[in-house]
Amino acid sequence: MAQQHLDPTDPAAGAVTGDALARYLRAQATEFLRALRLHRETGGNAGAPARGYPGAGNDGAEESESVDAARALRRSARRISGSLHTFRPLLDAGWSEEMRPELAWLSGTLGLEHAYEARLERLLLALHRLSGATAVSVRTVDALVAGRASPGGRPAGATATRERGSLTVGAAKAGALLERQLTLARTRAHSTALQALGSSRFHAVADRVALLASEVPLTPAAPATGLAGLAGAAGERLTDAVTALPLVTAGHPYNAEALVHGLSADPSPHPQDGPWHQVRLLLRLYRYAREVLYGGDAPLDVRLLTAGQALNRHRDASEAAAAAAQAARTPRITPATAYALGVLHADQRHEVEAARFAFQQAWQTQTVDAP
Template sequence: MAKPVKQTEEREIKLAVPPGFRLPELPGEPLEATRFTSTYVDTEDRRLARARVTLRRRVERGKSVWQLKLPYEGDRLELEESGGPSGPPGGLAETIAGLVRGKELAPVAVLRTKRSGVRVRENGNAVADVVLDEVARMDGRRIAERFTEVEIEAVDGGDRPALERIAELLRASGALPSDGRPKVFRSLRIPPRPVPAFTEEAEHVRAAIEAQYDQMVAHDPGTRVGRDPEALHRFRVATRRLRAILRAAGPLLDPGWSSELREELKWLGGVLGPVRDLDVLLEHLEHARAELLHDERAASAELVAKLVAERADARAAMLEALASERYVALLDRLEAAAREPRTLAGATTLADLAAREFGRLEKAGAGVKADSSDDALHELRIRAKRARYAAE
């Protein structure tokens, strides 16, 4: 994918403030006051918002940039690329391709912000920018709503404890806890997905499919960016869980329909797996090499280099798969399955489904001994996961 111009880990704390709130005296220097306009875009059914993703075009002092924010290790990852009003530029558009899948992006909110603040220092070192944002949500040329909030955003070496210390000072001055949502989510309504009426068993299956589909598309952008290995890990887990759900719920589902979905999920898992496996192996080697003597570390460098090259090839193949029509078609089919899976009336009960998987686990466990092979233990582990997924 085309690399966005800028990537920033955004560690911040948001606070609500009462009317008339002003920042207290804080150690540091004032930030230059500024004004900017942010136009947020999303699909009609709010695909980005459902995945806790925001995409906006920000205009400040005549400069126009697009900013995409993704969940990242409990915080946010901001991707920024210059671009005009016609739509998000190439790098950002590729990052959200799996979420949007050809749906039109249109403005959903326009926020005008007046920002002032302080760069806070501790022991002479800059740790955070504390900004007071006075925000107007626009409805055409009319102001539909006004609100004010404080953001404490880490800079340079600022860490979470430093942000918490500053937040405590602000709370002592009247600032209030916040739910931490992006500004646009205050006014953005996410419409419920239309879902037909189902039997209790079928509804449980539908909801389980929906939950894993949501996890897949939520971690698709982070997997493409590649900065956080956890995004790929969670994407892969959701794919595996979904295959297991379709397998466990087999007696409730149209067999041809569920078999085709499972095969396509197997294909997807096959392109995600090599990258994730190498991530785990390289992390393990990094820790193991730290225990080696200097000469031994040098000798192992060639092995690490080969694995890094192998991972690069596997990642390239993965990104090619995620850009394919086959992958888009799979997501479309899973989205339809999350609304209306093809079920069979009166086939069995949920308790029977779980009992069947636990029976298979018990049978497999009876055959495992203290000296059983790694393959046998691995197979037992798979059976245990299937039983757990069926119980869920």
Template sequence: MAQRHLDPTDSLAGPAVTGDALAGYLRAQATEFLRALRLHRENGPGASGSEGSADAARALRRAARRISSSLHTFQALLDTDWCEGMRPELAWVSGTLAMEHAYTSRLERLLTALHRLSGSTTLPDQAAGSRTTSPAGSRTASAAGSRAAGAMGDPAARAEPRARGRVGAAAPRDAGPRNPPPSTQERGNLTVGAAKAGALLDRQLTLARTRAHSTALQAMGSSRFHAIADKVAVLASEVPLTTTAKTTDLRPLATAAQDRLTDAVAALPLITAGHPYNAAALVHGLSPDTVPHPQDAPWHQVRLLLRLHRYAREVVLNQPDAPADLRLFSAGQALDQHRDASEAAVAAAQAARTPRIAPATAYALGVLHADQRHEVEAARFAFQQCWEKEAVSTR
């Protein structure tokens, strides 16, 4: 007999779950926050953050996200003024602590992609400054770089996407023809610029990571953070529930969070996402506009709503060892990959706008941008396959 995946609606059925469960959940998360804060202080920040300090920072972010999300979903059962004061502060803590990790992951993702696309035996940043370019190669790279930075229409810029390596989804057999491999000359142009492109990205993102680390250290030593920690310490023992919370069922509020997610997913272009590697996002290329890609915003919103639904489900279940919902887990992974690829593409595009870079470098960054936009499309395909398949199997 085939195993049936959990239906998200099943978790909201059963006996009534009242405000006492919410209070217990918030106390547990506040305790986790304080424990992670103690571990972070014991390990010390160090020059660039020790491994123990990084783990503690991740635990701080997790606890802050869960508390903030619960205040958002179940605000009707809590003191309104207290919720309105705590939510933005917890979001500030989570966002500030996340930036250093985000820049580190983004740099690793981009350098790995450059290494894969160029076919070199060393990572681009390791090979920086060790390659020379002949005059003929420079002229060829110059022309190719202009095309890549302008319209992203070069066949090499439509590099073969790697869905299965990133989001765990492989293209079906009838997915259609794959993009042809780049020619030898195009591969050579890419190899020439990959080293300098990697070095440029390494400088920019390492600087951003260092600044994020300094910002996080300043934030954790500020009076603002200490005030938040004091409020979380109070929350660990006293939850400001309303007078009716202990007799109010949490399930309607959790169902409302699930409905918001369902409506947001229904508004996504899942029909388009069901065709792998359609690369619709590449039509804009490297435009002068530096804002995030307009197609990405609805998908980012679904990711946030999915997180709210997951945390609301945790509160309603009130079972630390409850089995994870496979549909939500797989969908969340795909949306995380979508966000990472989208932000990496933005970083590649911003690096390509650096003044006075070599044409070969611009060409490599253009190909890298196209590759990450293909990763965005692959993540959307993986999410569509997961969501539609599980929706059918649970009917």
């Protein structure tokens, strides 16, 4: 099977120059400012805390708008930062190098709270699935542990059994432990986001983006320079990174090596995950480069879409597995709780392998044979 080369351009795309980059950056800066205005109009909650969080209880519509505003801020910040990276030879070097890390800081800070919330939901759903139970609310898990309620309408304090539809004691306690840890992490991320959005550092970023909405610091040669070469280079970097992945291993739905050291005392990230996360980043940069080239007329690339979805699942599962492993290292937990967390960790590592397999299948569906 021949090496596949990404071609982000059609024959006419060579005429797309730095002017298109300037239009794209101005549009993204405008989106950023619009999201910032919406954020301020909705009280600046940046995604108000949900169930049980301090400060919960605000109007649901306002909370939803605030969450949408924070998401839009992240989305535009990522696109501006990614475009500054891909097309940096066409931009003022000093300005670009100062902006990129600040936009990355903002996007990462605003994304943490949602990441912890999604991770908790994923792990609790997996616990219920592994226990043979239907999905129930987090409060039901808490109630089970506290003895206040139980599935199936049994009296409060009844012992959970291993029958289908019931949570085991270990799974219930594992769920409660994960909720405590991830809720605390989310609360801290929420506070960090609020502090960031009120900081002088953020205001400096917002001021620079406001200037970008009206004036893009292109180099003198940029308006006459084609973008196809730089976008193509982004595609080549992605292709090279994919080629370096262990796709032969990922071509099988099970990879036993992925479980090695999963629950070891070493809290460092799983050694197999890094290259896959890098491919996810490069795929995102390539998508943004296509947006710059084609504007609003970018053709739908199903392969990129499905490959990106698989990589997102890979990221979510790998981070969920790490959270389960970290919870399993909690001192003085019961053997049943540790066992449930170990099963949960293994389940999420299997999900990682399934996502890698899905990516491999998506990526090779349109491979072109060598001439």
